[in-house]
Amino acid sequence: MLERIATHARDLLAANDSEVYLVDASGERLRAIVALGAYAAEIKATTLRLGEGIVGSVALTGEAEMVNDAARDPRSIKIPATPDESESILCTPLRFKNRLQGVMTVVRTAGQAGFRPADLEFFKALAGQAAIAIENARLYAAEHDRASELARTLEQQRELDRLKNEFIQNISHELRTPLASLKALVETLRDGALDDPPAAQRFLDRVEDEVDVMAQIVQELLDLSRTESGQAPLQLKSTAVADFIVPPAQRLQPQAERARLTLNIELPGDLPPVLADCERLSQVVTNLVHNAIKFTPAGGTITVSAFANPDEVTVFVRDTGIGIPADDLPRIFERFYKADRARSGGGTGLGLAIARHVIQAHGGRIWAESVEGSGSTFWFTLPTASAALATS
Ligand SMILES: Nc1ncnc2c1ncn2[C@@H]1O[C@H](COP(=O)(O)OP(=O)(O)OP(=O)(O)O)[C@@H](O)[C@H]1O
Numbered sequence: 265m266l267e268r269i270a271t272h273a274r275d276l277l278a279a280n281d282s283e284v285y286l287v288d289a290s291g292e293r294l295r296a297i298v299a300l301g302a303y304a305a306e307i308k309a310t311t312l313r314l315g316e317g318i319v320g321s322v323a324l325t326g327e328a329e330m331v332n333d334a335a336r337d338p339r340s341i342k343i344p345a346t347p348d349e350s351e352s353i354l355c356t357p358l359r360f361k362n363r364l365q366g367v368m369t370v371v372r373t374a375g376q377a378g379f380r381p382a383d384l385e386f387f388k389a390l391a392g393q394a395a396i397a398i399e400n401a402r403l404y405a406a407e408h409d410r411a412s413e414l415a416r417t418l419e420q421q422r423e424l425d426r427l428k429n430e431f432i433q434n435i436s437h438e439l440r441t442p443l444a445s446l447k448a449l450v451e452t453l454r455d456g457a458l459d460d461p462p463a464a465q466r467f468l469d470r471v472e473d474e475v476d477v478m479a480q481i482v483q484e485l486l487d488l489s490r491t492e493s494g495q496a497p498l499q500l501k502s503t504a505v506a507d508f509i510v511p512p513a514q515r516l517q518p519q520a521e522r523a524r525l526t527l528n529i530e531l532p533g534d535l536p537p538v539l540a541d542c543e544r545l546s547q548v549v550t551n552l553v554h555n556a557i558k559f560t561p562a563g564g565t566i567t568v569s570a571f572a573n574p575d576e577v578t579v580f581v582r583d584t585g586i587g588i589p590a591d592d593l594p595r596i597f598e599r600f601y602k603a604d605r606a607r608s609g610g611g612t613g614l615g616l617a618i619a620r621h622v623i624q625a626h627g628g629r630i631w632a633e634s635v636e637g638s639g640s641t642f643w644f645t646l647p648t649a650s651a652a653l654a655t656s
């Protein structure tokens with residue numbers, strides 16, 4: 265459009281060249297986006313400061329000018345690689361609602377007659393059209409940006425909706441399983457098992473187990489949502505590593521023994537303290553050890569240990585269990601992800617998602633290594649108290 269107006273101006277004013285310069289984003293420089301003459305490439309490669317040359321000067325004063333014999337004008341500057349010949353120039357600012365958009369010129373090269381005042385008036389009228397064209401292009405570009413922005417937001421919103429739906433489906437599924445067994449247990453009790461006290465006792469124990477499973481799911485959901493929404497800020501204190509490893513591991517010792525597993529705690533005595541929320545980390549260790557117990561067949565060994573690196577302590581929980589298929593390994597930290605639903609028994613698949621949140625909130629990393637059939641090791645790192653304090 266601008267090129268059409270410039271061509272029109274050049275032809276109607278019997279000129280050799282016409283140029284349109286626009287103010288760049290900084291508001292301080294002019295760059296030619298249209299140049300129709302022999303040296304178009306050179307002109308387009310040059311930027312002018314406001315005030316520089318006749319073009320820059322018109323941009324600054326806002327007054328259209330007619331300069332016949334421009335070479336003698338003291339403001340004249342030479343564009344590199346263009347010939348040094350005298351020319352006649354009409355030059356007018358382009359403005360929309362008092363906002364400077366740029367400058368338009370027409371040029372007659374040496375040997376042609378100079379312009380007349382009527383030419384300048386006509387040129388100013390053309391410049392008004394150019395200004396409207398520039399404003400329209402700007403509005404269109406802004407509208408286009410806004411539309412793409414909206415499309416992006418909408419896409420993100422859809423993805424969030426999808427995740428939320430998936431999440432709700434998973435929760436419903438996980439709650440339905442213990443509910444179905446509760447229903448069956450209660451029916452069995454009502455249908456006569458109550459009259460057989462030893463059987464009734466067994467059924468009540470199962471009822472209690474199922475209620476525990478549901479309570480744990482609800483507790484984990486609450487933990488996860490509190491951690492993810494940042495509602496449960498960490499209570500960070502300089503903490504001995506043993507404080508969040510020994511008590512949870514000892515608490516699980518009876519469960520390990522029932523499963524005929526050896527549970528070893530091997531902590532070096534000289535570990536530096538870490539900056540930690542002891543309760544949240546105990547929860548992480550509990551889940552890792554509990555997983556190791558669930559996924560290790562009788563006779564196996566579970567080791568909980570830690571070592572110090574410069575600036576961080578690495579904790580690991582190793583088992584000699586069933587391991588995790590390589591395909592599942594990258595996904596086990598996702599909410600509700602279970603490597604093998606058939607084998608994974610009572611669990612919601614939230615434990616590792618929570619663990620990852622807690623460790624990352626501490627500025628640490630968590631990951632797993634596993635060989636299917638021979639065991640898994642879960643690692644996490646925590647900054648030492650001195651390193652954490654030095655960077656905060
Ligand atoms: N030590 C392990 N050995 C083998 N597989 C494991 C081990 N730890 C975790 N997994 C796999 O990763 C999955 C996710 O573990 P996560 O702790 O998140 O969930 P869960 O133990 O199934 O349920 P929850 O912890 O919520 O009760 C498990 O279901 C299991 O498939």
Ligand SMILES: [Mg+2]
Nearest residue numbers: 551555615616
């Ligand atoms: Mg778990």
